[in-house]
Ligand SMILES: Cc1cc2nc3c(=O)[nH]c(=O)nc-3n(C[C@H](O)[C@H](O)[C@H](O)COP(=O)(O)OP(=O)(O)OC[C@H]3O[C@@H](n4cnc5c(N)ncnc54)[C@H](O)[C@@H]3O)c2cc1C
Ligand code: FES
């Protein structure tokens with residue numbers, strides 16, 4: 368298989384890329400790691416007339432933090448997130464999810480930003496972004512805007528980004544010193560497979576041991592990654608307990624809208640959400656408690 | 661368009677269409693057919709090459725993306741008549757049957773040992789988890805990479821003695 372013909376440009380600066388995208392609009396497609404786009408080009412599901420390879424633009428990758436915000440460059444590869452040990456104790460859910468994405472060779476190339484913009488309902492990063500309340504910095508030749516993860520994912524492979532925009536940075540609130548924990552539970556048939564079901568959990572504990580904030584994102588159980596808001600609300604301000612986890616897990620399962628397919632029936636997948644969220648909360652709270660004792 | 665890459669230590673400059681996949685560039689334009697095409701859908705790893713030392717699936721890269729970078733294929737492993745320790749390991753431990761997955765397996769093994777000279781069996785299995793083998797059952801592939809790790813460690817201790825092929 369090989370793609371339909373296209374023109375190729377590899378701009379050396381972000382401004383240059385944005386100018387090209389502004390000019391070509393819908394006909395152009397941004398290329399990052401290519402681990403989703405190249406398969407689509409080969410199947411000819413995508414037939415852009417121009418590929419804009421952002422792989423040579425400096426300053427788009429890396430993980431750092433400033434004033435209680437963790438910033439992840441959009442072109443940061445899955446394997447670099449996996450290795451970002453500075454996230455331990457702050458954003459454990461990212462470290463838990465990264466090694467479960469695909470296989471080592473895909474993780475050597477695929478990027479977090481590409482994954483977010485690709486918006487595969489079975490993709491893992493979307494659920495994590497919803498759990499941690501990430502914000503996406505979107506740049507075009509006209510300027511910059513910030514899009515919250517909540518509302519960004521609109522349908523299968525559909526997001527709030529416009530064709531002339533580049534996702535440059537992912538920003539995640541992460542006050543230093545807060546007691547946080549996270550977990551990512553994924554069911555896959557084999558390594559390298561997309562999720563049958565996966566759940567992302569991020570919790571913040573207050574000094575009194577209560578849950579200040581809980582974030583829950585769901586993978587592969589709807590037209591896009593889902594934020595389980597009712598479950599999050601039920602956890603906020605509460606004392607952690609097995610009964611509380613069970614109730615939140617029930618609400619998260621109710622938020623899932625899976626289809627029956629070769630990986631399982633809708634009923635089965637909803638129950639996996641319930642079980643995974645329950646385990647995920649237990650693990651995340653345990654990690655958060657451990658961080659301070 | 662013109663794409664220039666350093667392939668197995670030699671600079672090559674070749675004209676190709678922008679849509680040319682790296683695997684086709686390597687096999688057809690450079691004539692290096694040791695890099696295989698298995699699934700052609702990013703799943704099997706038969707097309708694995710090293711890009712600046714990192715294993716990637718060349719069926720899922722454009723040749724253009726490799727421009728200005730170093731590509732290592734299986735043909736780049738042996739130095740003259742001397743096999744790379746990874747090749748020697750596959751030979752001694754019988755790490756292949758049909759050999760279709762072997763170029764990819766060896767390149768992943770080589771990259772792993774650069775990062776982690778003394779891996780556990782589990783670390784090897786994790787590293788090759790993007791590469792499918794239909795023949796061996798993986799046991800001998802793990803042993804082959806362990807053999808290479810041991811050879812490299814021995815060579816490091818006694819740099820004067822070259823590793824022979826038994
Ligand atoms: C065999 C296989 C298994 C996989 N398994 C999983 C899995 O288990 N879980 C999972 O989550 N993913 C999986 N993936 C997908 C993988 O994670 C991709 O790396 C990821 O979805 C896309 O990242 P990329 O950098 O390769 O993006 P690309 O393929 O380059 O681009 C993807 C899309 O995003 C757009 N884009 C990319 N970067 C930007 C940007 N900065 N700004 C604007 N638009 C942009 C592109 O135009 C394109 O539409 C798998 C892929 C393969 C081939
Ligand atoms: S041919 Fe590239 S992964 Fe199978």
Ligand code: FES
Nearest residue numbers: 757758793794795
């Ligand atoms: S030796 Fe035949 S596929 Fe691995």
